[in-house]
Amino acid sequence: MMKKRHEMEVIAVDTIAKETIEMTLYQPEISQQTVPGQFLHLLVPGFTLRRPISIAKVNSEEGTVTILFKVVGGGTKALAAYQPGMTVDALGPNGNGFQVDDVQEGERILLVGGGIGVPPIYHLAKRLSEKNVELVAVLGFQSKDYVFYEEAFQKIAETYVVTNDGSYGHQGFVTHVFSEVGAFDQYFSCGPLPMLRAVTTELKDAAGKVSLEERMGCGVGACMACVLPTVDNSYKKICSDGPVFSAQEVIL
Amino acid sequence: MNLEVKLPGLTLKNPIMPASGCFGFGKEYSEFYDLSRLGAVIMKAATQFERFGNPTPRVAETSSGMLNAIGLQNPGVERIIANEVPRLAAYDTSIIANVAGSSLEEYVFVASAFNQTKDVHALELNISCPNVKEGGIQFGTDPEMAKRVTSAVKEASNLPVYVKLSPNVTNIVEMAKAVEEAGADGLSMINTLTGMKLHLPTGKPLIANQTGGLSGPAIKPIAIRMIYEVRQQVSIPIIGMGGISTAEDVLEFLQAGADAVAVGTANFQNPFACVDIIDALPETLMNYQYTSVQDVIDRRGVQV
Numbered sequence A: 001m002m003k004k005r006h007e008m009e010v011i012a013v014d015t016i017a018k019e020t021i022e023m024t025l026y027q028p029e030i031s032q033q034t035v036p037g038q039f040l041h042l043l044v045p046g047f048t049l050r051r052p053i054s055i056a057k058v059n060s061e062e063g064t065v066t067i068l069f070k071v072v073g074g075g076t077k078a079l080a081a082y083q084p085g086m087t088v089d090a091l092g093p094n095g096n097g098f099q100v101d102d103v104q105e106g107e108r109i110l111l112v113g114g115g116i117g118v119p120p121i122y123h124l125a126k127r128l129s130e131k132n133v134e135l136v137a138v139l140g141f142q143s144k145d146y147v148f149y150e151e152a153f154q155k156i157a158e159t160y161v162v163t164n165d166g167s168y169g170h171q172g173f174v175t176h177v178f179s180e181v182g183a184f185d186q187y188f189s190c191g192p193l194p195m196l197r198a199v200t201t202e203l204k205d206a207a208g209k210v211s212l213e214e215r216m217g218c219g220v221g222a223c224m225a226c227v228l229p230t231v232d233n234s235y236k237k238i239c240s241d242g243p244v245f246s247a248q249e250v251i252l
Numbered sequence B: 001m002n003l004e005v006k007l008p009g010l011t012l013k014n015p016i017m018p019a020s021g022c023f024g025f026g027k028e029y030s031e032f033y034d035l036s037r038l039g040a041v042i043m044k045a046a047t048q049f050e051r052f053g054n055p056t057p058r059v060a061e062t063s064s065g066m067l068n069a070i071g072l073q074n075p076g077v078e079r080i081i082a083n084e085v086p087r088l089a090a091y092d093t094s095i096i097a098n099v100a101g102s103s104l105e106e107y108v109f110v111a112s113a114f115n116q117t118k119d120v121h122a123l124e125l126n127i128s129c130p131n132v133k134e135g136g137i138q139f140g141t142d143p144e145m146a147k148r149v150t151s152a153v154k155e156a157s158n159l160p161v162y163v164k165l166s167p168n169v170t171n172i173v174e175m176a177k178a179v180e181e182a183g184a185d186g187l188s189m190i191n192t193l194t195g196m197k198l199h200l201p202t203g204k205p206l207i208a209n210q211t212g213g214l215s216g217p218a219i220k221p222i223a224i225r226m227i228y229e230v231r232q233q234v235s236i237p238i239i240g241m242g243g244i245s246t247a248e249d250v251l252e253f254l255q256a257g258a259d260a261v262a263v264g265t266a267n268f269q270n271p272f273a274c275v276d277i278i279d280a281l282p283e284t285l286m287n288y289q290y291t292s293v294q295d296v297i298d299r300r301g302v303q304v
Helices: A028-033 A074-080 A115-128 A150-156 A174-181 A193-202 B077-089 B104-116 B137-141 B143-156 B172-181 B217-233 B247-256 B273-287 B293-299
Strands: A005-017 A020-026 A039-043 A051-059 A064-070 A087-094 A108-114 A134-141 A158-163 A186-190 A207-211 A227-229 A235-237 A244-246 B005-007 B010-012 B016-018 B040-042 B059-062 B065-068 B094-099 B122-126 B161-164 B186-189 B193-196 B211-215 B238-241 B260-263
Touching: A005 A028, A005 A064, A020 A074, A028 A051, A028 A064, A028 A087, A039 A064, A051 A074, A051 A115, A064 A074, A064 A115, A108 A115, A108 A174, A108 A193, A115 A134, A115 A150, A115 A186, A134 A150, A134 A174, A150 A158, A158 A174, A174 A193, A186 A193, A193 A207, B005 B293, B010 B094, B016 B273, B059 B211, B065 B217, B077 B094, B077 B104, B094 B104, B104 B122, B104 B143, B122 B143, B137 B143, B143 B161, B143 B172, B172 B186, B172 B217, B186 B217, B211 B217, B217 B238, B217 B247, B238 B247, B247 B260, B247 B273, B247 B293, B260 B273, B273 B293
Parallel strands: A108 A134, A108 A186, A134 A158, A186 A207, B016 B040, B016 B260, B040 B094, B094 B122, B122 B161, B161 B186, B186 B238, B238 B260
Antiparallel strands: A005 A020, A005 A087, A020 A064, A039 A051, A039 A087, A051 A064, A207 A244, A227 A235, B005 B010, B059 B065, B065 B211, B193 B211
């Protein structure tokens, strides 16, 4: 089947934390196909490049997809102003998400999300919570104003919130609470590159998967804008080979 | 409507092709539509050996355009011939290979390598990449060096050679004349314009390579002006490019002096850009009282 451009109808738009927008879109096909870690590539009229936006949850019965993004520039500002009833031009779901087939019953799983990397981790947590596993989530934010999804996580995971300035939860970086979380079988992480570097360094002996963010061009694997070196002296394309990689496979 | 165009080495069913570097080797876009619909495909640049390209970030958005500094990442010409060309050859479209290098010898090596395959129909000689440290743009900004590399590649290759010109020059006509004199079968113009964007929180260039090539609608008027000027003084065919995203843009390029066109950045915004333009072209030409693509080419410059 050929890939398409989708028109997604805006169902709801909410500011759920500082500069943080949660938007629910109606598009049954995408809601049925999406796995955690995949992203949508959204066109904002007036801007040259599409915006890669992560998915926080899907409801395949209602045909909806919930995305989350931070207002960082003109494009995301324009997108944040969308009203219910309007449509968004989307490609997706793009990329390869988190593989959870090898997660065994009874495992203890560490989930680490930072900032706008929290939404895919939440989608994954929801998916994993359907399995009989124990979830521990460490969520990092800049400060109290930026915190979101804490309660949602608490329902399905033992949850630690960390803020860089200590205005809420633990102070510091996500890695600072690793000593408290105890033993785990494998970890999954998504967030900005410096955070992923710290996480993979700290957990270098553990099995883990990381999901990366990068400025993208085409978003489908053709333009080579978002590449990442790999340990076997080659490279991977974040948009189409990833955004999820084994922590042992890529050089961050 | 007849959209066919005949150029050296190329019989194009329509004048639309994706531009080099914006379409990889076609694989990703073949998941969106049948590549047989395209007039041709210009492959991503080939160099002698595999290149990993520049550090990231490699792209930045700008007003009506974008900057890129990929750095000619490619698997090397031998692997392109072995793996990419056969897959593209399965489609009913022409294949143009983009030849890059950092020395005269490398250009000749890569160009000769494409003599091995019957499936490549023409070369686009990339003497204008602004994003690699050596070669590339030096060959594209000095008329004498452009001449030398063009005649060397012409001698080495069995294929028609379209020389891709850089707009980062004071006198584009001089460059075009130089490569025509050196035996180029056609021109391809324009490559990107060197630009820069700063990251406000740090005050440093956003792209890791510092500078990048500007593409997209922002550069269209420059492309039109350069093609128009070159058309007055040079008789070899021109594949025009620079910010094309609609059938009207295509008509403007043809009127300015292009004989076919390439669509680049628009593919990123709309993966169907090329086929959408092909679909819209007949009606657009009709709206302006043209009967075919060749009719536009025949009638340009003719006083009405």
